[in-house]
Amino acid sequence: MKVLALDTSSIVASVAVMDDEKLIGEHIINHERTHSQKLMPMVDDLLKSCELTMEDIDLIAVAEGPGSFTGLRIGVATAKGLAHAMNIPVAGISTLDALAFNLPFCEGLICPLLDARRNQVYTAIYKWEEGDFLSIDGPMAITLDELIEKLSVRPERVIFMGDGMEKNAEVLTKSLGNRVVFSPNTVKMPRASSIAQLALQKAAEGKIESFYALTPNYLRKSEAERQYEEKMKRCDQDGCGKD
Structure with missing residues (x-):
């Protein structure tokens, strides 16, 4: 089985092709340019x-979130369009799962951090145990203090990665001391090859789906949705539109 994997959940755009035996190819661009401009040219170039x-x-496999709302929409829409055109199934893969999977068979906890803004991070906690990739907690959108509280009660070292790593490095080191490890640049960012590998595992378990069922997992409501709800609450309280 050959899988085409896409990840546009952050500023990084990544595309990979993998089969059951090997990673055939992967393109990664970590540079400011809109995903709508670069994603399909990357797919075309990689396939050629x-x-x-x-x-x-x-x-077709794709990072389904959490992450950038716009980036997720572009990636998921592209995956759905390609799957529809070719009449093939899709596999939505958690961005956090894929990030943590960049560090196979390591010791300690793996904790991807994505900047969720509003003083929050998207995160989850993972661990490899006897060759199995285990989800310990999450996914969740929480404050850094809440995450540190969760990690403080565990004895293992913690490996951090993701675009929220540098921003919070000082606080994490101060709070967790020498238990903190920051992943190198080669694995700290999203990679479509990890999306592809997890998708192949899903396929082996019969967990792939129709493109009709694929939707982004934003993990929390968008700013527009929150503003709308707040507006509706104020209208309910103030009697907007009533005579």
Whole structure:
């Protein structure tokens, strides 16, 4: 089975092709340019470089979130469009799962951090145990203090990664001391190859789905939704539109 994987959940755009035996190719761009401009050219270029066409692809995998709302919409919409056109299934993969999967078989806890703004992070806690990739807690959108409280009661070292890592490095080190490890640049960012590997595992378990069912997992409401709800609450309290 050949899987085409996409990740546009952050500023990083990543595309990969993988089969059951090997990673065939991967393109990563970590530079400011809109995903709507670069994603499809990256897909086309990667397939040509690997001497493949969309007819060779059996499964589309995509980072379903959490992450940038706009980035997720672009990635999911692209995956749905490609899957619809080729009449093939899709696999939505958690951005946090894929980030943590960048560090296979390591010791200690793995804690991806994505900047969720509003003084929060998107995060989860993982661990490898006897070759199994385990989700310990999450996914969740919480404050850094809440995350530190969760980690403080555990004895393991904690490996951090993701675009929220540098921003919070000083506080994490001050709070957790020498238990803190920051991942190197090569694995701290989203990689479509991890999306692809997790998608192949889903396929082996029969957990792939129709593109109709694929939706982004924002993990929390958008700013527009929150503002609308607050407006409606004020209207209920103040009697907006009533004579």
